[in-house]
Amino acid sequence: MMRILIADDEPVARQVLREAIEELGVAIVCGEASNGAGVLALCGETAPDVVLLDLQMPLLDGFQTARRLRGGSPLIIFVTASPDRAVDAFELGVADYLVKPVRRERLALALAKARELLARAAEPARTRAAASPREPVRRIAGRLKNEFHMLGLDEVIAFKAEDEAVYILSVKGRFLADLTLKALEERLPAPRFRRIHRGTIINTDHIRRIAPLSNKRWLLKMSNGMEAIVSKRMAGVIRDQTRW
Numbered sequence: 001m002m003r004i005l006i007a008d009d010e011p012v013a014r015q016v017l018r019e020a021i022e023e024l025g026v027a028i029v030c031g032e033a034s035n036g037a038g039v040l041a042l043c044g045e046t047a048p049d050v051v052l053l054d055l056q057m058p059l060l061d062g063f064q065t066a067r068r069l070r071g072g073s074p075l076i077i078f079v080t081a082s083p084d085r086a087v088d089a090f091e092l093g094v095a096d097y098l099v100k101p102v103r104r105e106r107l108a109l110a111l112a113k114a115r116e117l118l119a120r121a122a123e124p125a126r127t128r129a130a131a132s133p134r135e136p137v138r139r140i141a142g143r144l145k146n147e148f149h150m151l152g153l154d155e156v157i158a159f160k161a162e163d164e165a166v167y168i169l170s171v172k173g174r175f176l177a178d179l180t181l182k183a184l185e186e187r188l189p190a191p192r193f194r195r196i197h198r199g200t201i202i203n204t205d206h207i208r209r210i211a212p213l214s215n216k217r218w219l220l221k222m223s224n225g226m227e228a229i230v231s232k233r234m235a236g237v238i239r240d241q242t243r244w
Helices: 011-024 036-046 062-068 083-091 104-131 181-187 232-242
Strands: 002-007 027-033 050-053 075-080 096-099 139-144 147-152 156-162 165-170 173-177 193-197 200-203 207-212 217-222 227-231
Touching: 002 011, 002 036, 002 104, 011 027, 011 104, 027 036, 036 050, 036 062, 050 062, 050 104, 062 075, 062 083, 075 083, 075 104, 083 096, 096 104, 139 165, 156 181, 181 193, 181 200, 193 227, 193 232, 207 232, 217 232, 227 232
Parallel strands: 002 027, 002 050, 050 075, 075 096
Antiparallel strands: 139 147, 139 173, 156 165, 156 200, 165 173, 193 200, 207 217, 217 227
16 A cells, blocks of 8 residues: 655644545555655655655745655655646656645545556566666766756766755756766766765766875866865775776
8 A cells, every 4th residue: 555645834734635545545644744854854764655745844845855855756746725836846757736625536536646656667667676686877868947968978977966956067068967866876887987975976987186185085186177075985996996
């Protein structure tokens, strides 16, 4: 049965959704959050399949929270009193967009859609797992305004997380990525791509200089002039892997 996390800063709104889900009997509520930060914490603890996410919340609003959860797990269904943000929401890849007050029939349709999406995602995943535990990406889609650019891995210099977004730094410029750093790290071919700290993955083919800063830190300089500080251990690993 699907596991659902309800996120809304109004306790009454959470109660209404919880009772509707219980009446439908197609899912269980595994947690509730009153703000975006709580959503991120509970997703790590409870592993929901679906998040029913309000737009107007403190700390992180619905869009900021959805961007941090980008990657397909969990699925996002916005539940909001704002009917005019649906286009923006679907551009983020959310499963559905419900406008308050939510009719039980409409909620049932949204949950049925989510269940179908989860089933579709699970079947290819099982097939891939049987064939190969890891399927590296070959090209990356980078978004610039309303256009998507397909970038070869040799063109990518680094991936950097900034606030709620992940950017691709390439020889063609800077683009917005649709995957989280965690998802990228799992699929990018190693050791060519290496996560040097929490917010950055680099393409080691684009390293142009490795210089000591102190007895514990080293400075990497990339082909586009970008500089990154790494630990002595990490610099040593990179040098060994790239045969410097």
